[in-house]
Amino acid sequence: MSYTTLSLTLIFVLIPLVLSKSLKLDLEKDTIIATVRSIIQLLIVGYILKFVFETESIIYILLMITLMIVAATLNARKKGKAIKGITWKIALTLIVVEVVTQGILIGLHIIPATAQYIIPISGMLIGNSMVLSILFLNRFTAEVESSRDQIELVLSLGGTPKQAIHTQLTNAIKASMIPTIESQKTIGLVQLPGMMSGQIIGGADPVQAVQFQILIIFGLLTTAALSSIIVGFLSYPTLFNERMQIIKNV
Amino acid sequence: MIPAIKFENVCYEKDELSILNNINGVFNKGKITTLVGPSGAGKTTLLKLCNGLYSATSGEIYIQDNPIHSYEPTTLRRKVGIVLQSAPIIRGTVYKNLALPFTLQNKKLPENEAIKFLNDVGLNESFLHRQAEDLSGGQRQKVSIARTLINQPEVLLLDEITSALDPTSVNEIEQLILKINQKYDVTIIWITHNIEQAKRVGDYTWVMMEGQLIESGETNILWTNTNKLIQNFVSGVTEA
Numbered sequence: 001m002s003y004t005t006l007s008l009t010l011i012f013v014l015i016p017l018v019l020s021k022s023l024k025l026d027l028e029k030d031t032i033i034a035t036v037r038s039i040i041q042l043l044i045v046g047y048i049l050k051f052v053f054e055t056e057s058i059i060y061i062l063l064m065i066t067l068m069i070v071a072a073t074l075n076a077r078k079k080g081k082a083i084k085g086i087t088w089k090i091a092l093t094l095i096v097v098e099v100v101t102q103g104i105l106i107g108l109h110i111i112p113a114t115a116q117y118i119i120p121i122s123g124m125l126i127g128n129s130m131v132l133s134i135l136f137l138n139r140f141t142a143e144v145e146s147s148r149d150q151i152e153l154v155l156s157l158g159g160t161p162k163q164a165i166h167t168q169l170t171n172a173i174k175a176s177m178i179p180t181i182e183s184q185k186t187i188g189l190v191q192l193p194g195m196m197s198g199q200i201i202g203g204a205d206p207v208q209a210v211q212f213q214i215l216i217i218f219g220l221l222t223t224a225a226l227s228s229i230i231v232g233f234l235s236y237p238t239l240f241n242e243r244m245q246i247i248k249n250v
Numbered sequence: 251m252i253p254a255i256k257f258e259n260v261c262y263e264k265d266e267l268s269i270l271n272n273i274n275g276v277f278n279k280g281k282i283t284t285l286v287g288p289s290g291a292g293k294t295t296l297l298k299l300c301n302g303l304y305s306a307t308s309g310e311i312y313i314q315d316n317p318i319h320s321y322e323p324t325t326l327r328r329k330v331g332i333v334l335q336s337a338p339i340i341r342g343t344v345y346k347n348l349a350l351p352f353t354l355q356n357k358k359l360p361e362n363e364a365i366k367f368l369n370d371v372g373l374n375e376s377f378l379h380r381q382a383e384d385l386s387g388g389q390r391q392k393v394s395i396a397r398t399l400i401n402q403p404e405v406l407l408l409d410e411i412t413s414a415l416d417p418t419s420v421n422e423i424e425q426l427i428l429k430i431n432q433k434y435d436v437t438i439i440w441i442t443h444n445i446e447q448a449k450r451v452g453d454y455t456w457v458m459m460e461g462q463l464i465e466s467g468e469t470n471i472l473w474t475n476t477n478k479l480i481q482n483f484v485s486g487v488t489e490a
Contacts, residue, residue: 149338156303158328158401159354243305244323 010035052115061115065122069094072130080137080231084238090133093230097129098122100226101219110215124195124216125223132176132227140172140232144239151246161240169236173228180224184217193217253312254279254405254437255300255330260309262295262461269295271461273309277405277454282431282438284452284469286445288483291458293441294335297407300439301330313405331403335410337394339382344368344393347382351400359400367396370433371426388419392426399430406430408440412447424451445484449473457483 013035020027052060073091080086102118104110111117144151147168154164187193188210192200195216199209239247255277262270270292277283285293298304299311302323311318313330321329328351340347348367349359365375371392377385382393391411398406408427412420428451431438442448448455452469457480464479465472473484 149334149336150340152303153334153338153340154350154354155323156301156327156332156334157351157354157397158324160324163354243302243319245303245305 049115049119052119056115061118064115064119065098065126068123068126069098072126076130076133076137079134080141080235082141083137083235086137086235089231089234090130092234093133093227094126094129096230097223097226098126101125101222105215105219120195121216121219125219128180128220129223129227132180132224133231135176135179136172136228136231137235139175140168140235143168143172148246155244155246161237161244161246164246165236165239169232173232176228177224180220184221187213187217251276251281252279253277254314255439256312256315257296258310258312260299260306260311262292262299262304263307269461270299270306273463275456275463275466277437277439279314279437280431280435281453282427282440282451283454283456284448285439285441285456285458286443286448286483287456287458289443290460292461293458294409296458297332297409297439297441300405300407301332302326303332328401329403330405330407331398331401332407333391333394333398333409333411335413337387337390337411339385339390339393342382343379344373344382344385345378347393348378348397348400350397364400367399368393370399370430371396372422386419388415388422391415391419391423395423395426395430399434402434403436405437405439408438410441410443413443420447427451445473459483 013031016031017028019025020031048064052064069091072094073087076090077087080090083089102122105121106113106118111121144165150167151164155161193213193216196209196213199212200206241247253276257273257275260270260273261268273296285296287293295304299306299318300313302318302321305319313321313326318326340350345359345361345364348364352359361378364378368375368377373389373392373396377389377393382390385393395408395411406427412423415423424447427438427440430436440448440451442451449469454467455469455472456466457464457472459479465477472480
């Protein structure tokens with residue numbers, strides 16, 4: 001596809017801009033910023049990926065993954081500011097997710113250990129892990145806020161912080177995992193996943209595209225479970241002090 | 251008199267705001283002490299300091315002559331039980347609620363034991379398998395009291411447990427607490443807004459205002475006190 005042809009897709013940006021203006025939605029500025037940012041970011045990534053794929057250097061692969069983890073951490077931590085040390089907790093979660101998933105994929109020779117496979121798959125799994133962490137933190141802080149009486153009740157009866165927060169923790173873990181599980185139930189029926197569609201448009205064999213998509217959705221399940229559970233179990237102790245008292249202003 | 255709980259120069263601050271200021275006093279063992287005072291006087295905070303849900307910013311609290319920090323928090327909270335004003339209920343049956351203190355220790359509460367505690371709070375066996383969410387306010391509060399008693403606390407803290415109840419339920423709960431006090435020889439600290447209730451049930455009374463203990467003593471004598479603050483509080487509440 002030439003850049004001239006690609007530029008015609010800007011019509012898809014014009015439509016929401018016109019709608020926003022005429023309906024006074026006040027989204028024009030954000031739409032323009034999002035468009036410019038996505039063009040710049042994706043072009044830069046495209047050229048970087050080209051360079052990394054050509055060099056096939058492990059250092060550049062690790063650098064790319066580190067960059068993804070740092071960007072995802074900085075984005076997700078905004079939702080958990082009240083939780084002490086949330087930045088390193090999210091970073092650790094993303095590292096574990098990356099090591100476990102890539103360890104299985106490369107260790108069992110499911111994918112070749114090349115930049116072409118490692119980087120896009122890491123991007124999808126780390127991205128999903130970031131979204132899961134945000135969903136978890138949103139729900140968890142809301143659950144703790146609305147259930148202070150219940151938490152205090154368990155503490156007052158001689159329960160430990162883990163026992164006191166158990167219901168809120170499991171509710172938040174479940175709530176953050178449900179979208180991943182639900183979306184996989186209708187995959188292929190309602191929507192064709194982006195990666196699969198991209199491969200098919202790019203001329204790949206549809207069956208091979210499906211095989212890779214299956215690999216990704218199974219990976220996403222592990223990512224979903226690991227992300228919310230690790231962030232959850234790392235986060236809840238910081239809501240209590242050493243005297244097993246709930247800390248105010250979560 | 252043997253002190254069950256002793257406060258020595260206790261202060262409590264939250265967000266740099268003084269909630270309790272230099273509290274000194276003793277809660278006598280086996281007696282009922284009522285805590286009265288207007289909203290915001292620091293009564294609930296004082297109660298939560300007693301069972302370690304909060305910690306004093308300065309000063310010392312002694313539980314049976316031992317500094318409160320010498321107790322493991324879980325041990326302390328079983329020894330000094332609290333019934334919260336909102337009587338929170340966990341989803342499930344009355345049995346599940348009563349068994350909670352046992353469940354937290356990975357133990358199973360025998361049903362006949364649960365029935366015994368239900369009877370103690372004036373509820374019969376038929377309540378055991380009812381859904382706790384379906385109970386009335388008074389019944390919930392009774393289940394809440396029974397649940398705290400399961401731990402066999404030596405001190406029972408009651409935070410305005412009758413404030414949302416009708417007069418019949420208030421009377422029932424008062425009789426119940428008096429019975430529990432006698433039967434188990436448990437020390438009771440009872441927050442109430444109602445001066446008449448404080449007079450009916452209290453052996454001793456603490457009067458608190460703006461984070462300070464302004465007067466304490468035997469309930470009967472206290473109300474004849476000429477302290478202007480107390481008189482103002484009594485007349486204010488009576489007028490309200």
